[in-house]
Amino acid sequence: MREVYLDNSATTPVLPEVAAVMHKIHTDTYGNPSSLHRMGVEAEKIKRRARRTLADACSVKESEIYFTSGGTEANNLAVMGVARRLRRRGLHLVTTQVEHPSVLYACRLLEQEGFALTYLPVDREGIVSPAAVADAMRADTLLVSVMHVNNEVGAIQPLAEIGALIKKNNSETLFHVDAVQSFGKLPVQPLLWQADLVTFSAHKLHGPKGVGALYKRQAVHMEPFFHGGGQEDGLRPGTENMAGIGGFAEAARLATAKLSAHALALSKLKKNFSAGILAAIPDICWNSSEEGAPHILNISVAGTRGEVLVHALAEEGVYISTGAACHSRRPELSHVLLAMGRKEKDVEAALRFSFSPLNTEEALVYALEKLQAAVLSIRRVTRR
């Protein structure tokens, strides 16, 4: 059977070049970077080079990149690490209603610890208003956390405007950005955004699962989660996932080298696929806008249930999702679509197609054909 993987926001395949780098680390340069001998020195060099690659990709300093076990850990660390460390300075944090659960649930835990949280609403496109961020800020606001690209609908937040307003209001308030979905597809610009903390995860850009990074501006202090051997400046101790780090850097290098070409290709895929849906399937509710990220398209197909369509398409070899991967096992309604004011039955009918530069126009034509057929047969049954 033909297979078309359109769930690249959940995770992506590791590129052969990336796997080759990882294999070499596993077999040749397998030393512990903390060791003093040559094997250790070689490993340390790989790590330093990887750090530089990531730093260069977003124009920050090498010393400001910290490796973690993934996006979840980096988000948790950023939000909880800052709040706990700066507790004496204030107790208020601002975020949005559409963040990834690794930010939202960290915020909820902080509420239990006595912090006050503001969860900002979004408009019908999933965008948070910069003015609303500014209005929500209090004198004791420690941190504002807003994601770059939303993982379910692809909405792009106006980070430069938000960052400028935050810093204008209170230069001490820190700004965290979850850039897990945008890194490698759109320019990630901590300096332009005036962001103090930025989260990355390798497996969304054809790197390995289980490795991520946190950009932390030098002057920012935070509490680590773990204690141990002092790795990553003590912010994230533990023997490094060396192959993962090397693979992450290679994936980042490849993605950023072709950033604009990829973005263009992805936009074209998304545009043509959307046009195809519009022409072939009536009664679609669009949850992603044209201005959104080029690799995510979220629609609700009236009269269907998302989960049913995901399964029906999987049987035809077309792999998509109803929204965030970590939600998919629970029949929970998407908090993102609800925040965007979608009706419950549209939320239940949501589908997410997410593209990668590895997808072809031709594969998408195939996917559209299968989608159209599946929708038709489901509607035939349910609309009787």
Add this chain to the structure above:
Amino acid sequence: MKKIYLDHGATTQANPDVLEAMLPYFSEFYGNPSSIHSFGRETKKALEEAREKVAAGIGAEPREIIFTSGGTESDNIAIRGAARALQKKGNHLITSSVEHHAVLDACLALKEEGYELTVLPVDEYGMVSVKDVEAAITNKTILISIMMANNEVGTVMPVAEIGKMARERGITFHTDAVQAIGLLPLNVNDLYCDLLSLSAHKFYGPKGVGILYVRKGTKLDVFNFGGAQERKMRPGTENVPGIIGMGKAVEVAVADREKRSARISSLRDKLIQGLLKIEDTRLNGHPEQRLPGNVNVSVKYVEGESMILSLDLKGIAASSGSACTSGSLDPSHVLIAMGLDHQLAHGSLRMTLGTDNTEEEIDYVLAVMPEIVARLRSMSSVYASSKKE
């Protein structure tokens, strides 16, 4: 040039079978285990098979296994998670002065938060005494954490006895078994432990992936928040190839363990005996209750780091303590806890043997060591003045 790796305590090279097991999970079976389509279900299934392998390898049930990013994370979530979860029951923790920093510093951080902490001393061999543990227990004690085998000097602790005592008193018992698996018999039931930490890269698996065993019914507060992975105990998209490699590594580690340990032990003994023939050297750690692969000697009048660099030039990779601290200039907290003076502590050399080492390699090391020591001592003013006396 020769390349002799005697730093298996710091990390090991992944076993070829482990790498082969991982390979398909990069670019072929790459689905996110949380996805509901078959791409996701495939990897989820492989993940659960790895969990079964790990569980079978240590006498646990699959649902008692949590995958983490390594030994440090396992230690931290075990200690903090248990301490937090048991707050209502008491606030006293017991550990030892020779634990890995991941345990010791996690305990010290809790002390700063208001927990009571007893850090037990060790004897000259680095051994914790069961009696000391017993004497330290109060009616507020909620957690005891004692490592199975020390990473620097290889001393094997009486963890089963300590575990049994803890079990009888209803106290949660954690053991850091990072250095032990594949070398010592390891069964969570025989050890009476409630929590046990492992790290794949110490037993021929990949770096950046580890295991926390959590006995059914053990209370543990959660650290991280996000998705529902690892039954919410440890959210985040799983390091799928790493976990699958680790499953294989556990399988390899427990198969043939006795034969492997016996072979490595005999190489170890040969190396120890040879090194002790050099004048003014002493063995650190226990002469018998010792990890099969661990050699730790103090060479008087010589800096450990100088020896490491000289050995490195001869193609031999060794260390002066635990890898994580070998970059720092502080003497090893383990050796100091054992009562060594600073000079002897600074003169310590750790060589940790693994499956790939051969007798010829040991012969080579023993052939080059005396000249290295003699040369370094000839440059040492301390040595010169001591010989004048």
